[in-house]
Amino acid sequence: MYSESRTETVSDRLIVQDATPGADETRNDTTSQANQSAPETDGASDRAAAAGGGLLLAGVALAAANMRPAVTSLSSILGGVRDSLGASTTWASVLTSVPTLCFGVAGIAAPLLARRWGMRRVVGIALGVLTAAMLFRVTGAATTVLVGTVVSCAAIAMCNVLIPVVVKESFPRRVGMATGLYTTAMAAGGSVGSAFTPWLRAELGGWRLALATWAVLALAAFLVWNSAGRGGDSGAGAAPKATAGAANGGASLLRSPLAWAVTVYFAMQSLVAYVVMGWLPEVFKSAGAGAGAAGGLLGLVLLIGVPISMVLPPLVTRTKGQSVWTVCLAATAISGFLGVLFAPMSAPLLWALLIGVGMSAFPLALVLISLRTSSAADTSRLSGMAQSIGYLIASTGPFLFGMLHDVTGSWSASLVVLIGVLTVQALVGTFAGRPRTV
Template identity: 35%
Template sequence: MTDTLRQVHAADQATPGRPRAEGTALILLGIVLIAANLRLSVSATGALLDQLGSSLHLGSGVESFLTAVWPLAFAVGGVSGSWLARRYTAGTVIMWAVAVLALGQVVHSLHDTPALVFGSVLAGLGIALANVLLPVVVRQYFPDKVGPVTGLYAMVLSAGAAFAALASVPVSEHTHNVDAGLAVWVVPAVIGLVAWIAARPQRAAHPTNAAVAAPAAHLPLRQLARSPLAWSMALLFGLQSTGAYVVMGWLPTVLSDAGMSASKAGVVLSAIFFIGIPINYAAPHFGARMRDPRPLLTGLSLASTIGFTGLILAPNSLVWLWAFILSFGMATFPLVLALFPLRGGTPEGTAALSTFSQSVGYLIATTAPLGFGLLHDATGSWTVPLLLIVVATVLQAVVGLYVASPRRGTVS
């Protein structure tokens, strides 16, 4: 993070008409603190799913919905990101998004099934808008550092998910209250909100660079709907999200059914994210600089294929090996994020492509965690659901070969 800050300061001081260094440094800090919050609730809910089910007497259908509600909320909330950013600026929308996230975390920590579901939806909507618009802020304020800055916030996002997976179960056990394992994550959301308000990205631009501070120009989503590249980006995002949300939502339950304790299953989930911290930084950093990122994207996709296959063959005895390999597979997410500014071309193109791809992609991904649990109930085993995820990771690699080709242009 220190190196990235130094690079940002140097670039800002050397380029006339760019946002002042002190402004961009605050914005970078705000990006980091908000990114730390973007998977806390998701990871905590997955780690506590068994305990929540027992405490609230949830049926398998409700548990499946709780794992699917995140990508569903991301799909619904994300579609409005481009329009809201055009009307109010990306910085302003992100501020309100984090406030909604914090409110949702408060609501879903109440000991009540409707509150758990509704609070998760609220938190998911807040995360959705931040997911869609953080790449826009990166493209606006750090156009020459897209890879390093994307890698930085992806690395912090992974660290937040890891910490939530590791700490949520111990917090609930220490307090003898499963809801405390959810409520504790309101605190970092408030800290991120305060930091973002202090950074004021919508006003931090130099007066001579009004285009940066102004709302983005409009690129209609219907224009993207005619673009094979945009649909391919959406499919790629949806396929990588499919595997990611199965890991975050169902892995602890899969491991518990294989004979592992809930606390150890949470440690395994957190290990995937902790190991992935440097990988999540390196993948977009190098991917954005590579002339042809296809080998990197294919390798990460195949890591997911191997990891999920391993969970079928030896879910307990070799679990640490599969956790290590899946850490590489999960790094597909930040690499795809780095492709948004590169394939978007302009800030407005990035906003539209990010909105379109994440909304459609998360809608695709919604079926995975929901169907994953229902398939388990129908077959009495995790084998068939895991096999379908293996197929999705192979398809992800194929689509990635198209999207990451150096012959592909931009949508704008």
């Protein structure tokens, strides 16, 4: 269930202009002509609005498809990139921690930038920066890859925070459809980025061209989004309200146990997700899987999220509470990681399937933010708290997961800790899933 603003927008108004004075004997003719031309004008306006909305939806889908390939494409060949550059496991651990750290910072910075320049414009600039950064990071050594990835993830983070707000504002009567398109495209983009990058590396003769290929997708999103944005920036007026709401009421949410439960739940599922996207191929490769197979398994994990992202939110909103959902998803993921821990190559497809289903906690976390609030203002405040604090907490996961492997020489301790995180996710999920509001 998503909160919908009832504020009237300019695009919802019908402005009728009739300023053609004339003599009495010609007034009837003028009125007749106006009546004949008005339907044509209204029809043209409706068609233009529909075309603009369709172009914006295409921009939303393309932008969402870019939210994960910059991360999953690199993680699917991370070992090869690290060896090629002579980098350390610590470097790889830092690299995999970058996305969530950027998302946490962006949760604070994005509303400020949107208030100054408007949400659509900031998203458009971010997509341009993403395109350039994805090309830049393949031009140099380990430091260049790290810097380019940081800038790429910062750009993604801006889009990650602002696009859902643009969706709610631009499609107030089709929020469910547009949000489903957004989450589905995001899952599909991550899956394709992971599954095809090892193949691209083999076909193009190296990891640099393979990673650079995904800049084409970012460029397409940049062009379509900015074409759709020519109709006006809807975000310029909305961002200050959201920011003010957070400033005026943030302290009360920090004192709310329910708000913290939702935030910790968001943090735990994000931590697991980015550990999986950053390290799962390496875990399977250590167990004996080839680079292509390991990337394909991550692609399967992410691909499973495509249909689940479409059907889970409507199902969840029809139940009185969501505690059972939170526990079942966490238990499913735990089952998959136990398989990876004790018998990784006995049934890797099954483990990937279980982990993929368990990672569907992401759309559930987004739904909980809406269900645990009673107004749009509270939803905005809770979303800001959950995303900024949650992503900052989650940013420690990929780094610690890699460092534990560096210290112990195996993935066992890292996987045990991850199972512990999922246990915490289930416990706080039972509290966050109870039918109450902050």
